[in-house]
Amino acid sequence: MMSVFPFIVVAWILAVGLYGVVTSRHLVHQIICLIVVQSSTYVLLLAVGYVTGAVAPYYFDVPDHTPAVDPVVQALALTDVVVEAAVTALLLSFAIQAHKRFGTLDPQELVSLKG
């Protein structure tokens, strides 16, 4: 059970986020749900690269060649975080303009306004 538990957590975060995106009635809420969806990828990346009993991939005060967790997925997670922050800022500015233009932030009303 323990060997798949982190991956179940990933699926749960992804599903909860997607449910929020699908049922959201407010654009800002929807954007935050999208962040939740993306957070599942951090857990997935870090879980995939984890090695039992290993240290962090920093050899500052441990001897060289100590077993360490996979550094490649950690670099990917770092990339992931930065891109998420940038994309969120862009999406939020779209939400601002949508509200100015249509006077609502409800995605369903926005759809009925512009078929």
Place this chain on the structure above:
Amino acid sequence: MTPGQRRWVFLLAGIGFVAFFLWGLSGLPGFGNYPGPYGPAILRVAVAQTRATGVVSAINFDYRGFDTVGEEFILFAAAAGVSVVLRRLRGEQERSALDQAADRHVPSTSGAVRMMALFFTGPVVVAGWWLASHAQTSPSGGFQGGVVLATAFVLIYLAGEFLVFKRFSPVTLTDVVEAVGAGGFAAVGLSAVLMGLPYLTNFLPLGQIPGAVSSSGTIALISFFVGVEVAAAFILIVGELLEQTLLIRRGDS
């Protein structure tokens, strides 16, 4: 589609997703038994090859440096996108940042907030530079340091007002700094090409002591440029959003 129908479609898709996910899980090596060849291969050689003790930074700024160039330009494009999307629309006008009704009573920022913001500004700048300049030794680097540096400018806004924030980060200057950061990274790669080496080759002297700030050649240099770029990009984004809230108004009055 009504919200109810939407939920049913989602439920159906969810059942399919769970089935495929469980199928995929059955083939995974299990938590804690990472078998991949790439990560361990880099771990074996990274410290000897780059003299950087932070292997994650060595990957980001050296082994997979080309991918990070792409990532940095995503951030650059997003900051530019925010500026474009939040431009003044037709029928809107931008007010001066000066208070129009000077005699109006505005509740001033509380002393506690100003005190804390001022108190933290200096340490935050130091922490940001420390992070941006220690990518090669510890879990830090330009991305983390840049965000912390940008926070210092938000603190300035909190302690003072929008005018002070603008004085510390004029848009033209921030634009130039952002471009220098993004271009610097690309230029480090191009310098290697000019020397007849592949793009982004670590051509600087690596230093002798792994984990020293002066070690690791271009990793430290690229981390510095990334820090500058990230800080400027986030200051721009925050500035655009504040401007949108405080200055842009509908109508011509």
